[in-house]
Amino acid sequence: MLLGLFAVATLGLASCGEKLLTPAEVQAEITKGIDAGKAAITTEEAAACDASFSARVDEQVAAKKAEMDAQKAAEMEAQKAAGKKK
Secondary structure, three states: OHHHHHHHHHHHHHHOOOOOOOHHHHHHHHHHHHHHHHHHHHHHHHHHHHHHHHHHHHHHHHHHHHHHHHHHHHHHHHHHHHHHHO
16 A cells, blocks of 8 residues: 555656656655554553553552542541540
């Protein structure tokens, strides 16, 4: 498919008086496009991974904070109850 697009582009340029690309130049353009696509995918995957990691860390921190707050509240209630029994 990429070769077809480059062939059409090459023919279109030739009709405008531009020079035709050699097979090596066509291959270089294809390789350049593939490399750019790989870089974009890698960047996108890294960003998604970072966002996912941050979300998991934030979730675990919030859970631990809630657990500590609940434990602190239970200890305060236990102290109040012990104070009333005396």
